[in-house]
Amino acid sequence: MESNDDKFVILEKGATVMDVIDQKIKEQMLTENTDAFSVADLGDLVHQHLLWQRTLPRVKPFYAVKCNTSKPVVQILAQMGLGFDCASKNEIATIRDIGVPAQRIIYANPCKEVSHIKYAVIHGVQMMTFDNEDELNKVAMNHPTAKMVLRIAVNDFTSQSPLSGKFGASMSECRQLLEYAKALNLDTIGVSFHVGSGCTDPKIFAQAIADARVVFDIGINLGFQMYLLDIGGGFPGTAKGKVTLEQLAAEINLALDIYFPDKTEVQIIAEPGRYYVMSSFTLAVNIIARKIVKYSQPSSNDEEAGNEKTMMYYLNDGLYGSFNNFAQYRELLKPIVYKKHSLDQTLYNTRIWGPTCDAWDHISDTWKLPELEIGDWLLFQNNGAYTVSTSTTFNGFHAAMTHYVISKEAWKTLQKIKRETQSPVQEQDDVDTQHLVRH
Ligand SMILES: Cc1ncc(COP(=O)(O)O)c(C=O)c1O
Structure with a gap:
């Protein structure tokens, strides 16, 4: 099976992501290639979208492009009719290039560079967020017909990545900001907020919706x-x-019915990122080096009772690659050891490092794993959010390649959604229907 960063293949009935991983590892090993790679199950995006529509029927998703910018991902989301939250000129370009009309884009960065605002003008993007007077001055000078959305701060300290320390106007500032927009003759069409990435408390949404009212x-x-x-x-x-979409939706739907009961007057949108892409990617990484730390060694800090040694593994992907946004999700990301059949079931304290020379390039100390060797593979599931888009080339290491697949069933469902949506976006020209992965 040939594949590159944009192509994707349809899986034959019964074939799974694990079959693709098997095949890729076998193929790579023929040429002694141990590079890390990901397999992205695009059917997962279709599944997540259907669940979203059932669970939050009043809320139209504008996918947060920053979360995973890869072309097959945004193309499929565009074909299902989603809108897009772009935070920069390049993200706008990515989405306009696949044929999404400007009306389906919100420029959701309250602090924008002037040249990026000008780019939005050229490409017809009208909706944009703000949370301060200087931003209003910039937009009035450069994009006087913009449709402004006031971002308010929320109490998001229980979220895994709070955002309101950086963005959002306080409730006491809002009147003055709206008066200022009025004085500048800038049209303001609504309110936005972000409860922080990885929200753990559904009540924050309810309070934020009440504040927005x-x-x-x-x-x-x-x-x-x-x-x-x-x-x-x-x-x-x-x-x-910690919370499910359904738990959040129960609070959101109730609050919308209380504070925004008129379904025709107000359009409700959201900017989900992680929700759509996290579970679709599985990363396969190779152990490229190993050190065994014996407790008798003077440099060892490991006093834990139990096994007499700590294993240190060095992987060919790390903090400067796919694990950049990893810390808060550690429990969800414990790796699966790939096909290692050993009689010794002992689990060891394990310290895992990335490949660069930087000591911050450290992945985990908390997992207990069986003894592994150089050349063994580890699989990290749920690896699609803030991984591909945040990878760097620090120390000369490049981002893991992605192989995109979709099951036949999901492909058919996608075609059905496309017919219903009739979304005017670029067709998938890179699908390799001849080349199926067989079970
Ligand atoms: C403005 C904005 N919208 C949406 C998102 C996506 O958030 P999440 O991935 O938690 O859904 C972010 C993430 O930082 C953001 O800053």
Whole structure:
């Protein structure tokens, strides 16, 4: 099976991601190639979208491009009719290049570079967020017909990555900001917020929606026609986290019915990132070096009772690659040891490092694993969010290659959704229907 960063193949009935991993490892080993790689199951995006539509029927998703920018991912999401949250000129270019109309883009970065605002003008992007007066001045000078969305801060300290320390106006600032927008003759159409990535408390959404209502009413009193509520991201990428999509949705749907009961006047959108892509990617990494630390060695700090040694493994992907946004999700990402058949079931304290020379390039100390050797493979599931898009080439290591696959069933469902949506976007020209992965 040939594949590159944009192509994807359809899996024959019964074939799984694990079959693809088997095949790839076998192929790579023929040429002694131990490079790390990912397998992306694009059917997972289809599954997540159907679940979203059932669970949050009033909320139209605008996928947060920053979370995973790869072309097959954004193409499939575009074909299913999603909108997009772009944070920069390049993200706008990525989405416009696949044929998504500018009306389906929100430029959701409250602090934008002027040249990027000008780029948005050229490409017809109108909706954009703000949270301060200077931003309004910049937009008034460079994009006077923009449709402004006021981002408010929320109490997000229980989320895994809080954002309100950096972005969002406080409730006490909102009236003044809206008056300022009015004075500059900038049209303000709504309110946005973000509860922090990895939200663990559904009540934060309910409070934020209530706050948004207050700001809506201030805007309406000032003469703006407020018609957009953007409830941001923060939705979980797997069902195994602290909260599920369903738990968040129960609070959100209730709050929307209380504070925004009129379904025709206000359009509700969200900016999910992690939710759509986290579970679709599985990363395969190779152990490229190993050190065994014996407790008798003076440099060892390991006093834990139990086994007499700690294993140190060095992988060919790390913090500067796919594990950049990893810390908060450690429990969900414990690796699976790939096909290692050993009679010795002893589990050892294990310290895992990335390949660079930087000591920060450290992945975990907490997992207990059986004894492994150089050349063994580890598989990390749920590896699609903030991995591909945050990889660097530090120390000369390049990002892991991705092989994209989709099951026949998911492919058919996608075609059905496309027909129903009739979304005017670029067709998938890279699908390799001849080349099926067989079980
Ligand atoms: C403005 C904005 N929207 C959406 C997202 C996506 O968040 P998540 O991946 O938690 O859904 C982010 C993430 O940082 C963001 O900054």
